Amino acid sequence: xxxxxxxxxxxxxxxxxxxxxxxxxxxxxxxxxxxxxxxxxxxxxxxxxxxxxxxxxxxxxxxxxxxxxxxxxxxxxxxxxxxxxxxxxxxxxxxxxxxxxxxxxxxxxxxxxxxxxxxxxxxxxxxxxxxxxxxxxxxxxxxxxxxxxxxxxxxxxxxxxxxxxxxxxxxxxxxxxxxxxxxxxxxxxxxxxxxxxxxxxxxxxxxxxxxxxxxxxxxxxxxxxxxxxxxxxxxxxxxxxxxxxxxxxxxxxxxxxxxxxxxxxxxxxxxxxxxxxxxxxxxxxxxxxxxxxxxxxxxxxxxxxxxxxxxxxx
Amino acid sequence: xxxxxxxxxxxxxxxxxxxxxxxxxxxxxxxxxxxxxxxxxxxxxxxxxxxxxxxxxxxxxxxxxxxxxxxxxxxxxxxxxxxxxxxxxxxxxxxxxxxxxxxxxxxxxxxxxxxxxxxxxxxxxxxxxxxxxxxxxxxxxxxxxxxxxxxxxxxxxxxxxxxxxxxxxxxxxxxxxxxxxxxxxxxxxxxxxxxxxxxxxxxxxxxxxxxxxxxxxxxxxxxxxxxxxxxxxxxxxxxxxxxxxxxxxxxxxxxxxxxxxxxxxxxxxxxxxxxxxxxxxxxxxxxxxxxxxxxxxxxxxxxxxxxxxxxxxx
Numbered sequence: 001x002x003x004x005x006x007x008x009x010x011x012x013x014x015x016x017x018x019x020x021x022x023x024x025x026x027x028x029x030x031x032x033x034x035x036x037x038x039x040x041x042x043x044x045x046x047x048x049x050x051x052x053x054x055x056x057x058x059x060x061x062x063x064x065x066x067x068x069x070x071x072x073x074x075x076x077x078x079x080x081x082x083x084x085x086x087x088x089x090x091x092x093x094x095x096x097x098x099x100x101x102x103x104x105x106x107x108x109x110x111x112x113x114x115x116x117x118x119x120x121x122x123x124x125x126x127x128x129x130x131x132x133x134x135x136x137x138x139x140x141x142x143x144x145x146x147x148x149x150x151x152x153x154x155x156x157x158x159x160x161x162x163x164x165x166x167x168x169x170x171x172x173x174x175x176x177x178x179x180x181x182x183x184x185x186x187x188x189x190x191x192x193x194x195x196x197x198x199x200x201x202x203x204x205x206x207x208x209x210x211x212x213x214x215x216x217x218x219x220x221x222x223x224x225x226x227x228x229x230x231x232x233x234x235x236x237x238x239x240x241x242x243x244x245x246x247x248x249x250x251x252x253x254x255x256x257x258x259x260x261x262x263x264x265x266x267x268x269x270x271x272x273x274x275x276x277x278x279x280x281x282x283x284x285x286x287x288x289x290x291x292x293x294x295x296x297x298x299x300x301x302x303x304x305x306x307x308x309x310x311x312x313x314x
Numbered sequence: 315x316x317x318x319x320x321x322x323x324x325x326x327x328x329x330x331x332x333x334x335x336x337x338x339x340x341x342x343x344x345x346x347x348x349x350x351x352x353x354x355x356x357x358x359x360x361x362x363x364x365x366x367x368x369x370x371x372x373x374x375x376x377x378x379x380x381x382x383x384x385x386x387x388x389x390x391x392x393x394x395x396x397x398x399x400x401x402x403x404x405x406x407x408x409x410x411x412x413x414x415x416x417x418x419x420x421x422x423x424x425x426x427x428x429x430x431x432x433x434x435x436x437x438x439x440x441x442x443x444x445x446x447x448x449x450x451x452x453x454x455x456x457x458x459x460x461x462x463x464x465x466x467x468x469x470x471x472x473x474x475x476x477x478x479x480x481x482x483x484x485x486x487x488x489x490x491x492x493x494x495x496x497x498x499x500x501x502x503x504x505x506x507x508x509x510x511x512x513x514x515x516x517x518x519x520x521x522x523x524x525x526x527x528x529x530x531x532x533x534x535x536x537x538x539x540x541x542x543x544x545x546x547x548x549x550x551x552x553x554x555x556x557x558x559x560x561x562x563x564x565x566x567x568x569x570x571x572x573x574x575x576x577x578x579x580x581x582x583x584x585x586x587x588x589x590x591x592x593x594x595x596x597x598x599x600x601x602x603x604x605x606x607x608x609x610x611x612x613x614x615x616x617x618x619x620x621x622x623x624x625x626x627x628x
Contacts, residue, residue: 024440126338146488174460
């Protein structure tokens with residue numbers, strides 16, 4: 001699965017993943033009001049507005065990006081109707097040919113981790129019932145519980161040809177509180193990085209192994225060090241745009257051939273209609289604004305993150 | 315909310331939380347088959363069997379324990395129908411007077427953490443729609459992302475009178491891979507413990523603050539050290555029974571007055587009907603077996619974990 005992502009990025013020359021993180025503030029009011037009128041002023045109605053918003057954005061970007069990343073929290077916030085829209089969104093993205101990274105950041109142990117993995121990456125069968133669950137292609141996973149938490153995910157990935165991104169160094173200001181602590185000459189995130197490499201060996205890929213790493217765009221020096229330290233690990237890079245990192249910072253996250261990283265933008269793309277730069281689209285054409293912002297981001301990365309590489313192309 | 319839990323434990327003299335973690339192997343076959351016959355051999359049918367199993371167990375234990383802890387993974391494994399049973403279970407437990415600890419181990423940053431918190435601990439309102447989400451009383455949270463990940467949870471807890479248990483030292487064998495790393499004279503889990511104390515100060519309680527700690531029963535020496543280090547922190551203690559810890563190990567997790575900890579058992583109680591000790595109940599009376607196992611655990615903790623304290627009572 002990681003090889004599939006890498007090929008798709010290269011074919012489309014687009015190392016961009018669109019974060020599908022709807023909130024009541026990002027979904028245009030007219031979309032919400034239409035949905036509430038039809039479905040009632042209920043959580044179901046709000047969830048329906050998320051679905052319509054997602055569908056329009058997916059339609060607008062599915063030919064220019066290889067993957068999307070729905071953030072579980074935004075759907076769980078609406079309770080069961082929200083979670084149902086998460087599932088529906090994953091299915092629709094697959095119909096449109098997109099790979100789906102479930103940003104679920106789960107992390108538990110043993111049979112509990114196995115249950116999360118089955119629920120999100122491939123399903124299981126019991127008592128003659130086949131369950132597919134949420135069926136993403138990738139999931140983000142939290143490493144705090146150690147190997148016991150990751151192994152069950154790796155086993156499900158092997159069985160169903162899926163892959164992971166493990167949190168290594170996150171993009172937020174306080175990520176250093178624990179992640180940057182120095183332990184016997186290595187930062188904690190480096191210990192986690194080294195374990196990721198080890199876990200990935202159980203899911204060998206042609207170019208990158210099946211255990212990727214989340215490495216925040218806001219710490220380019222860390223990105224550079226980890227790129228060298230993890231030659232067979234693909235990076236999922238949050239923090240571009242809204243969180244402050246620019247394309248110029250991101251060259252070091254890529255390998256010399258322009259592969260090895262996929263950069264996320266959520267608000268910057270799906271909320272583009274609210275930015276001055278794309279205001280001309282208006283709330284009505286929010287999906288066109290998202291497409292324009294995605295095209296800008298792809299161009300920005302090609303020109304500013306990938307120019308250090310021969311040809312500048314991914 | 316943490317004070318409420320502490321009072322309930324003391325009133326019932328029962329520092330026990332029952333883990334509601336159904337799996338196809340724990341739910342008796344006759345319960346599954348009945349549900350599949352009525353609802354079809356579908357994920358909905360399996361979910362219905364989980365619901366019936368949970369309801370029977372809740373009915374059997376609600377007068378002897380203060381709280382239950384449904385594990386999100388087991389429900390997510392069944393996709394949307396499973397998540398709907400999670401919600402239904404929380405609601406039913408509240409009707410029966412139980413406190414509910416959502417074992418969700420979420421952890422993210424900023425607005426994403428806030429969305430998880432709203433979805434699980436109190437809800438929110440937007441565009442005239444009131445959303446209550448899953449509505450647990452407590453949630454377990456992962457600390458790897460630092461203060462940015464915890465603060466939004468703390469704010470929601472303050473607004474809605476809820477509380478948290480942050481993962482500090484987990485019960486699994488590989489928990490030491492990262493958690494036991496020594497950093498400037500303190501283990502990583504001690505750094506996390508100290509942060510928990512700090513985070514808890516924003517949710518002051520009469521006896522214990524609103525940020526509790528998950529401390530595994532399988533490391534009693536750690537429990538003893540952390541009990542001294544965190545005088546205003548209540549512990550959620552997994553690992554009794556099935557994972558190998560005995561009541562004798564658990565005295566050190568409690569304060570001198572017998573408060574300060576609640577011990578979880580999942581399989582040991584809900585799967586009691588499968589143990590030789592409770593075999594006489596048979597699969598038919600699985601809920602009575604669960605009650606018997608819960609009563610045994612309460613007695614075991616009173617006699618062996620709390621006897622170091624004057625009177626031996628909680």
